[in-house]
Amino acid sequence: MAYVAIQGGQRAIEEAARLSEYLRTEQGIEGRPVSLDDIKYQLRGLHSRILSEGGLYHPDLAALAIKQSMGDPLEASFALRAYRSTRPRRMETAAHDTSRMRLVRRISAAFKDIPGGQMLGATPDYSLRLLRFDLMDESPEAFQEIAGTWMENLNADDVPDTFPKVLDLLMEEGLLASSDNDGSEEAFDITRQPMIFPVPRSAALQSMARGETGSLLMIAYSNMRGYGDVHPTVGEVRVGYLPVELPHPVTGTPVEIGEVLMTECEVVAMYEGGDDAQAQPRFTVGYGACFGHNEVKAIAMAILDRALQKGMQDGAANPSEDPEFVLLHIDGIDSMGFCTHYKMPHYVTFQSDMDRLRTTQSKKERDL
Amino acid sequence: MMRKVLDVKGLSKVYGKGCPYCRDATGPRFDTNICPHCASVVAVHDISFTLYEGEILGVMGESGSGKSTVVKCLYFDETVDGGTAHFFDNHGQYNLFDLFSLNAAQRRWLRYRRFGMVYQNPHMGLNLGISAGGNIAERLLMNDMLIYADIRKRASELLQRTEVPENRMDDLPGHFSGGMQQRVQIAKALATNPPLLFLDEVTTGLDVSVQASILDLIIEIQDQLKTTMIVVTHDLGVIRLLAGRTIVMKNGCIIEAGLTDQILEDPQHAYTQRLVASAL
Amino acid sequence: MRNDTPYTPSTAYPFGFLDAYAKREIRRSILKAVALPGYQVPYASREMPMGRGFGTGALQLTLSVVGPDDTLKVIDQGSDDSVNAVNLRRFIRKTCPGIQTTTLTEAATVLQSRHRIPEKPLTEEQICILQVPYPDPLVYVEPTEEKRRTMHGEADYARLWVKLYEDMREFDEITISHRYPTRINGHYVLDPSPIPRYDVPKLNRSRALILFGAGREKKIYAVPPFTKAEPLTFEDVPFRTETFVDADGNRLACRRCGATDSFLDEFTTDTGEKVFQCSDSDYCLSRSQGPASAIYTEARHDA
Numbered sequence: 001m002a003y004v005a006i007q008g009g010q011r012a013i014e015e016a017a018r019l020s021e022y023l024r025t026e027q028g029i030e031g032r033p034v035s036l037d038d039i040k041y042q043l044r045g046l047h048s049r050i051l052s053e054g055g056l057y058h059p060d061l062a063a064l065a066i067k068q069s070m071g072d073p074l075e076a077s078f079a080l081r082a083y084r085s086t087r088p089r090r091m092e093t094a095a096h097d098t099s100r101m102r103l104v105r106r107i108s109a110a111f112k113d114i115p116g117g118q119m120l121g122a123t124p125d126y127s128l129r130l131l132r133f134d135l136m137d138e139s140p141e142a143f144q145e146i147a148g149t150w151m152e153n154l155n156a157d158d159v160p161d162t163f164p165k166v167l168d169l170l171m172e173e174g175l176l177a178s179s180d181n182d183g184s185e186e187a188f189d190i191t192r193q194p195m196i197f198p199v200p201r202s203a204a205l206q207s208m209a210r211g212e213t214g215s216l217l218m219i220a221y222s223n224m225r226g227y228g229d230v231h232p233t234v235g236e237v238r239v240g241y242l243p244v245e246l247p248h249p250v251t252g253t254p255v256e257i258g259e260v261l262m263t264e265c266e267v268v269a270m271y272e273g274g275d276d277a278q279a280q281p282r283f284t285v286g287y288g289a290c291f292g293h294n295e296v297k298a299i300a301m302a303i304l305d306r307a308l309q310k311g312m313q314d315g316a317a318n319p320s321e322d323p324e325f326v327l328l329h330i331d332g333i334d335s336m337g338f339c340t341h342y343k344m345p346h347y348v349t350f351q352s353d354m355d356r357l358r359t360t361q362s363k364k365e366r367d368l
Numbered sequence: 369m370m371r372k373v374l375d376v377k378g379l380s381k382v383y384g385k386g387c388p389y390c391r392d393a394t395g396p397r398f399d400t401n402i403c404p405h406c407a408s409v410v411a412v413h414d415i416s417f418t419l420y421e422g423e424i425l426g427v428m429g430e431s432g433s434g435k436s437t438v439v440k441c442l443y444f445d446e447t448v449d450g451g452t453a454h455f456f457d458n459h460g461q462y463n464l465f466d467l468f469s470l471n472a473a474q475r476r477w478l479r480y481r482r483f484g485m486v487y488q489n490p491h492m493g494l495n496l497g498i499s500a501g502g503n504i505a506e507r508l509l510m511n512d513m514l515i516y517a518d519i520r521k522r523a524s525e526l527l528q529r530t531e532v533p534e535n536r537m538d539d540l541p542g543h544f545s546g547g548m549q550q551r552v553q554i555a556k557a558l559a560t561n562p563p564l565l566f567l568d569e570v571t572t573g574l575d576v577s578v579q580a581s582i583l584d585l586i587i588e589i590q591d592q593l594k595t596t597m598i599v600v601t602h603d604l605g606v607i608r609l610l611a612g613r614t615i616v617m618k619n620g621c622i623i624e625a626g627l628t629d630q631i632l633e634d635p636q637h638a639y640t641q642r643l644v645a646s647a648l
Numbered sequence: 649m650r651n652d653t654p655y656t657p658s659t660a661y662p663f664g665f666l667d668a669y670a671k672r673e674i675r676r677s678i679l680k681a682v683a684l685p686g687y688q689v690p691y692a693s694r695e696m697p698m699g700r701g702f703g704t705g706a707l708q709l710t711l712s713v714v715g716p717d718d719t720l721k722v723i724d725q726g727s728d729d730s731v732n733a734v735n736l737r738r739f740i741r742k743t744c745p746g747i748q749t750t751t752l753t754e755a756a757t758v759l760q761s762r763h764r765i766p767e768k769p770l771t772e773e774q775i776c777i778l779q780v781p782y783p784d785p786l787v788y789v790e791p792t793e794e795k796r797r798t799m800h801g802e803a804d805y806a807r808l809w810v811k812l813y814e815d816m817r818e819f820d821e822i823t824i825s826h827r828y829p830t831r832i833n834g835h836y837v838l839d840p841s842p843i844p845r846y847d848v849p850k851l852n853r854s855r856a857l858i859l860f861g862a863g864r865e866k867k868i869y870a871v872p873p874f875t876k877a878e879p880l881t882f883e884d885v886p887f888r889t890e891t892f893v894d895a896d897g898n899r900l901a902c903r904r905c906g907a908t909d910s911f912l913d914e915f916t917t918d919t920g921e922k923v924f925q926c927s928d929s930d931y932c933l934s935r936s937q938g939p940a941s942a943i944y945t946e947a948r949h950d951a
Contacts, residue, residue: 009729009730009731009732009734009735010729010734010738012731013731013734013735013738078695078697078699079697081695082695082697084695085665085667085670085694085695086661086662086665086666086667087667088667088668088669089667089669189692190692191692191694192669192673192692193692194690194691194692194693194866195690195866196690196797197793324792324793324794328793333695333700334700334864335700336699336700337698337699337700337701337702337704337864338699338700338701338781338864339701340699340701340702341699341700341701341702341781342701344701344702344724344731344732344762345724345725345730345731345732346725346763346842347725347913347915348725348726348763348764348826348842348843348844348911348913348927349763349825349826349827349842349844351844351890351911351912351913351914352825352826352844352845352846352890353825353826354914355825355844355845355890355891356821356823356824356825359821359888359891360819360820360821360823363819363820363821364819367820
């Protein structure tokens with residue numbers, strides 16, 4: 001009986017898993033299992049994306065998630081996120097000052113030069129997107145040699161440890177409102193509290209920080225193209241390692257426990273008037289930050305942050321300014337899950353649909 | 369003795385954050401409703417009037433005078449910044465309550481059952497994505513009329529009453545002419561036989577012949593149903609035809625009030641005199 | 649329903665997968681949902697290791713209410729052996745050591761289901777947990793959640809009725825098939841999850857507690873036992889469930905067990921013949937082979 005496909009579900013699932021496992025190892029004796037380090041070091045872009053969309057900074061497990069999902073970014077983030085929901089929460093960090101980041105890259109589009117200097121770092125921005133055929137059959141020796149001698153030619157004193165933030169310059173000059181947030185305000189926690197709209201900005205920022213890169217980019221791009229008017233200037237994009245501190249369990253003093261690779265972006269947007277007739281107009285700011293090295297995501301997030309603030313203040317004039325629209329549609333785990341679920345059997349509801357249509361049709365037939 | 373329906377005292381509405389000087393620095397004396405100190409707009413300042421059963425009160429003024437804001441406040445489209453309004457409703461739950469002290473659910477109850485509103489723009493009063501009959505059904509459903517056949521019958525009666533051809537009942541009002549859309553709005557507003565009806569510039573922008581037929585309809589309705597109405601308009605002709613009494617507004621304040629005939633024959637305020645003269 | 653087992657070191661996952669804080673929050677939300685029948689309680693839905701839309705909301709409820717002494721039944725489309733039901737059952741067995749699973753409706757203390765309520769009447773001893781893709785019936789007429797919350801608070805459902813009116817006007821029928829808007833205890837209207845119309849009357853004054861979990865939309869709601877549940881309709885347009893009749897108007901029967909009082913799945917065989925059989929596999933098996941025969945399915949799952 002053909003229909004019995006749905007019977008024996010148990011076996012089908014097990015066999016599907018076995019088949020997937022075969023595909024993962026299909027190279028056979030020619031193959032070598034990819035190591036977690038290979039993924040961490042050689043698939044940096046993907047790895048960074050999983051750290052950020054998985055919402056958990058765990059480089060080893062992120063690499064493992066990539067490995068078991070065979071490189072599917074939605075599946076990998078999903079596995080990491082699901083692992084996260086089983087972990088108890090031991091402690092919470094205080095607000096961290098990102099000017100303490102140990103930078104590997106920082107640039108500003110707003111000024112030709114900035115205190116501390118522009119620092120291009122490792123970026124594909126100005127590389128020619130030509131296929132590098134020389135990598136097709138790269139020898140291990142050539143591969144190892146490049147990094148092997150790299151550090152010898154560097155002078156550690158060339159770059160300072162930390163840099164002042166570009167936005168501080170604008171604040172000093174009064175072109176930008178100084179931040180009224182000193183970090184003491186308790187942040188909303190989207191993993192512990194349900195979002196009931198309207199939500200505070202901290203909830204919006206958290207949702208976007210673990211949002212799916214492509215979704216954030218798409219909505220932000222709609223704003224850039226004309227369904228919105230943020231007109232951003234990148235005040236600063238910085239990529240680097242932020243030391244993370246936790247309060248000491250006994251003394252309460254902050255103790256450094258490690259560092260996280262993160263990307264941060266601040267965009268300066270069109271100015272607006274103050275609260276009353278006397279107040280000076282000032283530039284407005286959008287903020288984006290996420291785990292890993294994900295510049296497109298951080299910039300898109302900063303633009304959306306600005307658009308959402310505007311929407312919350314004046315009412316949404318386009319989708320990118322609508323907090324419900326943006327925040328409920330950017331999560332990769334939610335959206336891919338729901339998209340996938342349409343593959344599940346729906347024959348009961350479809351039976352019900354057919355019944356309705358037949359009833360309606362027969363009524364129509366009677367009327368004609 | 370005429371029965372009071374509505375008693376409005378000191379109604380005020382400010383757009384913007386307002387300041388202590390707002391009210392003393394705006395109004396007809398200064399020929400502005402924008403506060404020079406805080407840039408807030410004093411849309412309505414200290415408006416008081418009484419409405420009696422079955423009468424049509426005209427509220428006249430140029431655009432920006434605050435006349436529409438008055439009815440929007442009374443219909444709860446806008447919140448107020450001061451004043452009271454008592455609704456004397458023999459059959460209602462909120463008889464003698466101050467309207468502005470009611471909570472959201474109580475306001476909605478009044479909006480759905482005891483008040484009717486016809487907006488200048490049909491988009492405001494109608495859902496153009498559902499049929500004309502569906503629009504009327506919405507108001508009936510809000511009043512717990514849950515028998516489909518009865519809803520159809522009542523909607524059809526109302527559309528006939530407002531001279532909308534019966535075969536248009538199941539069409540989308542988005543495809544109707546401006547005049548017909550207003551007729552559907554009126555039918556919708558009348559669905560629950562509300563004792564109080566607000567009409568905000570309902571003939572503005574329509575052809576003169578269509579205007580005349582809509583005004584005729586309003587007079588008939590008033591005549592047959594004894595509905596009390598507030599008619600907001602900038603059009604002296606509408607006032608002359610409909611309103612027994614009229615208040616004239618300028619810069620958010622009432623500058624003149626009285627019997628319509630009296631105001632039109634013998635205007636007291638210089639602004640009203642100019643208005644009347646220009647219409648002749 | 650005891651639920652206090654700490655970590656099981658062998659798997660490194662806690663009993664019931666979720667951390668204790670999450671389960672406590674969900675149980676608090678369930679209590680609130682029971683106290684306010686039909687009200688959608690927002691909660692901080694956790695990520696589960698299966699896709700959103702595969703029952704992660706109901707699963708979180710199940711994991712929060714089951715203890716090792718519970719007996720669980722999981723069905724999808726009425727069937728215990730549907731791939732998704734198998735997958736969920738497997739996961740729950742793995743993360744809730746000691747728990748019993750069954751295919752026998754009457755033997756279960758907790759039932760998780762997608763798209764069906766079992767044919768056998770449920771009892772006061774049981775909790776039925778339904779998987780919900782869209783928790784809010786007002787989404788038909790209002791896309792903004794903020795506005796919908798106010799509408800629910802004020803029991804302002806006129807626009808939903810207008811949708812029914814417009815259906816009647818156009819088709820002379822209310823076209824909503826599954827997810828039929830249902831008013832609970834005279835106030836809140838809920839989305840009963842994509843159960844067919846056939847199952848909606850089972851909600852009314854149900855002896856079992858019925859819980860609804862929407863994981864992606866992060867809502868929990870409930871129809872408490874013995875609570876009124878009325879499908880929205882006009883007084884002169886009776887609510888009708890799916891009919892299974894042949895061209896002569898005779899009630900069709902299940903080809904396996906002969907039942908003429910169950911929801912039927914319709915399908916076409918390889919030879920082009922249209923056949924019908926019970927959607928509820930346990931009901932069908934109990935009828936055709938006697939109650940004991942159902943146990944065999946459990947043994948198979950335990951293998």
